[in-house]
Amino acid sequence: xxxxxxxxxxxxxxxxxxxxxxxxxxxxxxxxxxxxxxxxxxxxxxxxxxxxxxxxxxxxxxxxxxxxxxxxxxxxxxxxxxxxxxxxxxxxxxxxxxxxxxxxxxxxxxxxxxxxxxxxxxxxxxxxxxxxxxxxxxxxxxxxxxxxxxxxxxxxxxxxxxxxxxxxxxxxxxxxxxxxxxxxxxxxxxxxxxxxxxxxxxxxxxxxxxxxxxxxxxxxxxxxxxxxxxxxxxxx
Numbered sequence: 545x546x547x548x549x550x551x552x553x554x555x556x557x558x559x560x561x562x563x564x565x566x567x568x569x570x571x572x573x574x575x576x577x578x579x580x581x582x583x584x585x586x587x588x589x590x591x592x593x594x595x596x597x598x599x600x601x602x603x604x605x606x607x608x609x610x611x612x613x614x615x616x617x618x619x620x621x622x623x624x625x626x627x628x629x630x631x632x633x634x635x636x637x638x639x640x641x642x643x644x645x646x647x648x649x650x651x652x653x654x655x656x657x658x659x660x661x662x663x664x665x666x667x668x669x670x671x672x673x674x675x676x677x678x679x680x681x682x683x684x685x686x687x688x689x690x691x692x693x694x695x696x697x698x699x700x701x702x703x704x705x706x707x708x709x710x711x712x713x714x715x716x717x718x719x720x721x722x723x724x725x726x727x728x729x730x731x732x733x734x735x736x737x738x739x740x741x742x743x744x745x746x747x748x749x750x751x752x753x754x755x756x757x758x759x760x761x762x763x764x765x766x767x768x769x770x771x772x773x774x775x776x777x778x779x780x
Contacts, residue, residue: 552576552595553662556586556613557602557628566600569655575662583608587616590623598624598662601645603636611639618644622705624665628653634742641746646707664734669706680716682778686755686764688716695755702754707732711747712755715765720777722768748773 553575557563560581567577578596580586582605590596599617603610614625627640627648637648647661680688687696693709695702704712710732714723725741733743748767752759764776 550574550576551597551666552578552593554578554580554586554589554596554599556580556583556599556605556610558582558605559602562602566655566658570659570662573659582606583610583613583616586613590617590621596623598626598665600626600628600658600662602628603640604630611643614640614643614645624669626658626661626665637742638746641743644705660736664736667734668710668732680778682764682776685757688712690716697755698757704751704754708747708750708754711744712751715773715775716778719775720779722772722774724772728772744773 553570555563555566555570555577556579557566558581563579563581567579570577578589578593580589584607586599586601587608590599601610601613601617605613610627614627617623617625624646625644627637627645629636629640629648629650637650640648647665649658649661679691682688685698689695690713695704695709695712711728714728714731725744726738728744729737729740732747733740737743748765749759752762752765755764756762766774766776768774
């Protein structure tokens with residue numbers, strides 16, 4: 545890997561020892577590292593440096609916490625973000641995903657786990673799959689153009705994030721078939737994510753909010769309680 549090919553990771557945490565330890569381990573793995581001690585510094589770094597490829601963002605920080613920082617990042621950028629929360633605090637993890645985080649880690653975590661998640665996230669971003677169909681006209685409400693990566697609901701274009709689009713691709717390409725949580729996790733997020741069912745539930749909610757006539761009574765993305773999801777059968 546040449547210097548020009550090295551990815552740059554922005555590590556944001558108010559604990560200097562954690563920042564130093566994390567930066568050292570990422571540099572050993574071949575990444576460039578920028579650091580910030582709070583949310584305001586992180587936003588300044590992102591505004592000043594367009595070469596930031598990914599942000600590792602802690603929740604609990606002074607001046608501006610991770611939630612507000614992430615909200616402001618998403619208002620101006622789609623840079624991948626890994627949210628760092630306290631172990632067992634599911635509410636923080638869900639809130640982070642709702643605000644647009646791409647992944648989360650719980651403290652304490654090992655450097656190996658962080659590097660694995662970073663590389664998996666980059667693989668997802670770079671992955672491309674040949675579209676099975678150029679266009680799927682589901683009905684007069686929903687049309688999906690895989691060839692152009694465009695989705696229309698009620699005649700309006702819906703802007704999907706990359707992970708939402710990959711999840712929709714898997715569901716529609718297997719319309720009528722039940723896909724388990726772990727199958728979707730492996731195909732959309734990667735094998736490292738087996739068992740992390742919250743990801744699937746959260747992103748299915750995002751898709752329903754954008755695509756369904758009534759997200760509370762979905763007609764396209766259907767649940768099989770405790771098993772997984774299936775897209776409506778397009779043959780009927």
